[in-house]
Amino acid sequence: MTNRTFTVIENEWITLADGTRLAARIWMPDGADISPVPAVLEYLPYRKRDGTSVRDEATYPAFAEAGIAGVRVDIRGCGESDGVIDGEYTPRELSDACKVIAWIAAQPWSNGSVGMMGISWGGFNCLQVAALRPPALKAVISIASTVDRYNDDIHYKNGCHLYAQLSWAGTMFGYQSRPPDPALVGERWREMWLHRLENEPFLMAEWLSHQRRDEFWKHGSICENFSAVTVPALVIAGWADGYRNTPLAAVEGMPENAKALIGPWVHKYPHFAWPKPRQDFLGEAIAWWNRWLRDEESGADQMPQVRAYILDGVKPQPHRSEDHGFWVAKERWEEPEVISFSVDAVGALKPGEPSAQVPANPVYIKSPLDTGTASGEYFTLKPDAELPGDQRIDDAGSLVVETAPLEETLDLLGRPVLTMKVSCDEDWANLCARLVDVHPDGTATRVSFGVINLSHRDGNAEPRALEKGRPTTIRIVLDACGYRFNKGHRIRLSISTSYWPMILPPPVDPGVTIDLASLDLGLPRLGAHEVVTVKEPENPDPLPRYISHKAGRTERTVTRDLSANRTDYRILEDTGLTEHPETGLATRSVRDELWSISPNDPLSMNGTSVWTCELQRSGWSARTVATLKMRCTAKEWLLRGELIAYEGDLQVFEKTFEKAIPRDFT
Structure with a gap:
């Protein structure tokens, strides 16, 4: 039909x-x-x-x-x-x-x-x-x-605190602050709006109060x-x-x-x-x-x-x-065959499992805390700077091992797994592992990445401190990937103790020691498969066109202030003002977000997300400005929120709230 x-x-x-x-x-x-x-x-x-x-x-x-x-x-x-x-x-x-x-x-x-x-x-x-x-x-x-x-999701990843959590809380704060359309609900729109403004929950505080994988997160997790x-x-x-x-x-x-x-x-x-x-x-x-x-x-x-x-x-x-x-x-998904890579005596990544004949090779790594600015967004809406950039930027602050140029193509489908022995002189630290395709011209493409909060090495429900200075075997499961490493390319593994702003730093920055002789990188082979054709849409551009009154714009910048010893990561997303041609409702949203850190001070981290949302129709308009701020001490996450609402040019609502939440191995 x-x-x-x-x-x-x-x-x-x-x-x-x-x-x-x-x-x-x-x-x-x-x-x-x-x-x-x-x-x-x-x-x-x-x-x-x-x-x-x-x-x-x-x-x-x-x-x-x-x-x-x-x-x-x-x-x-x-x-x-x-x-x-x-x-x-x-x-x-x-x-x-x-x-x-x-x-x-x-x-x-x-x-x-x-x-x-x-x-x-x-x-x-x-x-x-x-x-x-x-x-x-x-x-x-x-x-x-x-x-x-x-x-x-956008909250935590293997015990590490994702910066997307504040970004998303700011997004929801802005979305939920907008009024219902009077054309549909009538005169009660103002009453509904003010009731929501007064009572909408502070989602970030709730999420940050559950830093372990407890019943809060198990609810709704069908796994x-x-x-x-x-x-x-x-x-x-x-x-x-x-x-x-x-x-x-x-x-x-x-x-x-x-x-x-x-x-x-x-x-x-x-x-x-x-x-x-x-x-x-x-x-x-x-x-x-x-x-x-x-x-x-x-x-x-x-x-x-x-x-x-x-x-x-x-x-x-x-x-x-x-x-x-x-x-x-x-036709049927089966656990992929794994090809192992290890590090040889001269520090090169090579096929094969770790050998007992290779002596222990401890290497200390402590990345600058602003390592990670080429990470891109956690969830991406546009194929631009939201995607990870050339990984050479982040590899400069990382421990890097790589293969010789490949002699044959290697096709992957599944989740890479990294195991290795690490030690640390503090209760915990973060690690990020990235699988990178190094092209013959040196360009470095991130294929997959995984992170771990070392206090979560045995699970996310009951984290526990490291035994200081004692080597511990850890396992990092990287994200799924489907990728072809071509002949002549190199496979690179990049390991850093920071991946900012993607993940937020722990309260201390001790660095870690990695025994390269213990490193085992398992890559999932594509295995038996059929090359198929997947039909493309008949209409290559199905999105309707609305009336544009003001063009949108996007900016994403990294600024390193050498005098102040501070790195700023700024995101500006302006949708522009567009009007639905049938309802006459025009909307605009502006996300202005700034993250800052000193490369040698984890407690200098702070983030601010500001959402300005506008709705208007002939003779009626509403605007809200929702601001969320986050900073930290060694013991607490400190949150502050502010919401201001306008009907036309008249301010009709304002509220602020603050919350200090104890850090719990994050």
Whole structure:
């Protein structure tokens, strides 16, 4: 059933049992009241009216034309929905989602089968909701998501504190400060807005109060019990994004239910993502929904378990429009064969496991604390300076070992693993390991990286101090990669004790001693596979065009003030002012973020994230300025927030809050 006409219902109220109204935008196939249709739910805090409208309008019309209703719902306390948000993936949020699914299934236009889909937050919660098994939910598509909230989200990574945690808290602070649209909620918009401004939670303080992998993080981490998810799950990610581990983790944890697709992309839907090649997501998603929501033989269940794009000698560039490579498929995912590399007596990386014949080779490394400025963003929205740059910048402050030029090509797919003996004269330190492709001209491409807080060496739930000065064997699992090291290139392993601002420093900076003779780098071979063609979208540019009143701009700069002995890392993202041509609502968001550190003082670290958000329509406007600041002492993380709101030019609200949170092995 294709090319059906459809109607867009701009706002539909879904009333829950407690009287809360959730706001939905629905793309409804015409005739569904006579011949009921399946539906796909996307359930987000990102404001259907303005925040995700562009991507929604590039996706749901195609579903509706195929006879599948699209239901885009703002979670409680977001957009036009009633109430106040209470956190990320909370029991209330997931319970509300189950109620929304039941509401959809009960509508006269519904055939009773519901799918759930999303990217990032929506990719997270569709897996989490699937684990709750609402009866009408029959399948999910999860994009750029995680199965482990502690280790594979924007908060912590193997015990290390990600700077993205403050960045994301600032983003949510700004998003949640914006008012509902008066055109949809009427005169109560101001009351709703002021109530949210007064009561929205200080998310950063909550996240920072859980520095170990405790019950807070286990909630919503489906890796705790993969068997709870019994519906088919198509799990998608991009190598250029921070959520690249999830597809392979999903097929390993749910081998009978999950299919994996990994492309070269940033944190975007595959049909309009960068770098290219893109993927015909709409066609594949429709086949997925037809198979599991209509029980049609669409072939979706016959897809290989894993399809992945193998990057081929990609170089870092200011803007990457396309990454060279090739698609491969594996009918069944199996643990990869590993090729080991070790360090020989002269300090070169060579194939083979560590040899007892090589004497201990202790090397002390203490990186400048500003090592890491070529790391890029944790999750990336554009294929520009958000991606990691030439790694020679960071390798200068790192311990580096590398192979001779390769005599034959080496193809990888999976997660590299590094083991080695280290010692340290303090309770803990951070380490970062990076797998790097060194091109014949010296350009260095980061293929994968992994980090560890050494107090978390035996797990993230119960960290413990190092035995000072005593060699300890540690294991770092690097992020998944699909990559071809070409003949004539070198494989480099770079190890640093800092990776700033990607991870924030511990309170002391002791450096570590690494026994190079113990180093074992295991690389996952691609192994048996089929080279395949993955269809690209018929429409190469599906995003709608809005009216631009002010152009956007992006700046990302690193400044080293030699006199002050300070390095600043600044991010400016201005969306510009754009107006939806049908609703007349114009929006603009500006992120201005600054991180600073002295290269020899971990307690000098501080970060500030400022979000300015504007909404306007003829005769009406609102603006908010949300500021979050973070600094530290040896014992505490110090947070400060400020929120100011304006209706027109009149300030109508202001609040500040401060919080000191004890450091707990981070």
